[in-house]
Amino acid sequence: MGTTEHTLNDAIANILRETRAAWDADGVVASENTGAFSGNNQRPDILVCEPHTSPVVIETEVLPATTVEVEAKSRLGQTLRSTGRVVLSAIALRLPKSYRMLAGKPLRASIRAETEFELCLFTGESPTDCERWPRDGWLRCSIEDISRYAQSAAVPPKVIEDAAEQLVLGVQQAAALLNELSTDNPKSTEAIASDLRQQDEDQTRRMAATMLANAFVFHETLAGGSGKLGSVLSVDELRANNQFTKSHVLKQWRRILKVNYWPIFDIACRVLTHIPAGRTQPILEIMAETAERLLQNQMMRSHDLTGAIFQKLITDRKFLAAYYTTPAAAALLAGLTLRPKQTPMGSDWSDEDELQKMRVADFACGTGTLLSAAYQRMSQLIEFAGGEAASLHPHMMADVIVGCDVLPAASHLTASMLAGAHPTVKFDQSHILTVPYGLQPDKSVALGSLDLLNPQRTLGVLNITAKAAEGLGEKEKEMWAALPHDAFHLVLMNPPFTRPTGHEGDKVGVPNPMFAAFSSTKEEQRRMGSAMKKLAEGTSYHGNAGEASAFLALADCKLSKDGTLGLVMPMSLLAGDAWEASRKIVREKFGDLIVCTIAGADDDEMSFSADTGMAECLLTARKGKGRKGRALFVVLFERPDFPMLGWSLAEQIANLHDNGAVRKLEDGPLGGTRISFGNDLVGYALDVPINDTGHWNVARIRDLALAQTAHQIAVHGMAWLPGMPSRNAAQSLPMSTVGQIAAIGPYHMDVNASGAGGTVRGPFKVVSASGSPTYPILWAHEADRERTIVFEAEAEGEVKVGKDSDEVDLISRKVTALQATASHAHFNRDWRFNSQSTGMQFSNRKAIGGRAWLSIKVGDEKREKVLALWGNTSVGSLMYWWHANKQQAGRGSIGKNALEDLPVLDLTSLSDKQLDKAAEVFKNFQSKELQPLHEIANDQVRAALDEAFFTEVFGWPAALFVANGPMDLLRQKMGDEPSIHGGR
Known part of the structure; x- marks a missing residue:
């Protein structure tokens, strides 16, 4: 039976x-x-x-x-x-x-x-x-x-969403009352802002209301509890006794403070104390009703909810870039870095003594979502191994988990979420730190967590202490003693992405956006920039890469010799020129590299954070250990919506990495290894070699057969196209790089910009061309006139007037040098794939390259024609897309330095006969209009150009160009790529 x-x-x-x-x-x-x-x-x-x-x-x-x-x-x-x-x-x-x-x-x-x-x-x-x-x-x-x-x-998603809406509504209502208070009694709201260490503005009042709402939720949870909390009265009990007033609520909260929960109730008490008694009642009623609605759904301790609310309420992102990691992305990152078989220390999850020695940090903790996800994951693994997470809670808070942020409210919220994991378990201390930022009372400046780049606190301009939200209070922490180098077994971060350089400061009207938070003055920004320069000396930090590169350097410093790294980073890390030193650190010091990107078509669909509007990647690696020289690249079709999906994705990706049964980049156009939920395909994985230098190109590519095709062409000179049964069917194609066959023209600021102190950097003022310009310049884009391969410069250089004879002579020499770079061939450095048609162009009259078009000088007009032809074939366009930084939707960018390494046709290997054939093709196609690249699958002109160029110049068989043949399939695949069509 x-x-x-x-x-x-x-x-x-x-x-x-x-x-x-x-x-x-x-x-x-x-x-x-x-x-x-x-x-x-x-x-x-x-x-x-x-x-x-x-x-x-x-x-x-x-x-x-x-x-x-x-x-x-x-x-x-x-x-x-x-x-x-x-x-x-x-x-x-x-x-x-x-x-x-x-x-x-x-x-x-x-x-x-x-x-x-x-x-x-x-x-x-x-x-x-x-x-x-x-x-x-x-x-x-x-x-x-x-x-x-x-x-x-x-923790059902709908309940979280409904609760988030309820809390946002309550906070907005309370904040509106605080706004009225700011008019009638500005000293009250100024005092609240002072306690939150923020400006007295709308955001600060919403944050204050959030702290009150958070306190009421915990108050209701704790009321009527056992032990010392047994005497805490609920809101209903206070109402029944006619005691639901400011003084009696503060009495209950201070009663709770005597037991625990300092991170939640201390800040709430201070906020409530500053509100005049006659104005508190409406606010108390709103917050209590909001807490009651939340408690009805039983979601009061969800870190998903808390993080979502923080994301909706905080608006000071212009400078801090304090974006919020979605709970699902946090679950994915935590799942990839915390594995079931062993802790980041290498011990077993059942070994409590070893667990208490582990150190996990987020030096830019923001809302605390990453630390909360990591703690949830650790708790699960401890209990799967037979342990009890609650009994370890005091040790976890006191010894294991470290979080730092420059926003006091963020630090308190992080501490609140971590404390809420086991709300009845008392803890005496924690390492959730509010780190100093900006000008300090002693006239020094502080850079937040980045101060920790200095291991010996020898930089005299920096403040060295931080406020720690303890279990039973708040006190000063000496940062260097508490957070030494080489001490952490896991560092998880989603750091700020702000840059101190380029046009970012111009957009927001400040000299240094990286240090412009909290209304710091120009002089303070200057001093902070100077301090940052000294701190970052010898690290992988690069100003053009921005603040995130400094946090990567910080993680490298803080990790132990075999520590685990988990970062949310801008996708430019993978292909940006300024990120090369950061990639070098990862290549040389870390193994077991996993990189996840999203092939989303829209700007908002490419990030693991909410509302960044830019492409991001998840990066995990093991310092000093694991497989080096190769990495597992994962491309998801969309960002996971819920933590459960994040956990499931992490498990699948980790298993693929550990088992090694993954398609390789070198395999030819067979595609990647499927990642799915049941029969729902959600992404692909590919095993990729990591070169000693250069970009990591396998990012945001939905169809990895395109990556494999591009690799075969770029590395082996073999056009092994999709649909070809084996490498034997591939066509040979002589390949080189732009830097090997040509000279690249000037950076645009060397054409027209001013130098420091008003000196001459660029000798020209760029103006619209008229008549027959003396110094023609291809400066800006105009998509409709750029449909054909041949078009002329739309701008010209007007020579600047020198102040004296020396400057006149300098300008003259610079003009001569720039004129020598003029070329027929030019390169589209920022190709808007879903509106622009040409990646390279040819001008009948030589022109100087500008902001939109870099000149490429081969030195031979016929070969420059071939280069322009090549750049607009489907294969040449594939090489551009493959090599480009696909940070933005529907757009690829290749800067002057990256252009050196762009794979192109080896023009030097072509015979005279091939050059003559190419000249005929050029003559036939120079004036025919091409469609924007995202229309490549239906672009009959580009299809005809492909067939003519490759059959007549290289003798490829015509069978490759029939409908649904290999070349047609290549164009279809390119047209389907989200990073090319950008949702259009």
């Missing part, structure tokens, strides 16, 4: 209880619970009902399991008889057939070892109003995976 379903459910439930300490209590995980729901006698197979979260039902069935999905969906919307809570999540779990024949110890052992359970999750308010994940197919999983999915399902 086979094992009954009841027996199987009991066994699974028993083992699930062992995966999470909170589930070990009576009744939290129940199997075959008759009468669990109000109004019926339906019996869920397994019910997970952890306090303060939404209940989750797990329905099981042995394969073929034809009814398990229907049964799981039927549980949605049911109300628990015991708590009145509604089921919003249900898991359908399919069991292997072999389980029908197992019992006792063999059954238990099999469940523990199983990796082929099949799972899907339903979320929604009813069987007819729900979503299935994955949309199609099933997830293969282990018992630990089931536990993790159930834990994630207990």
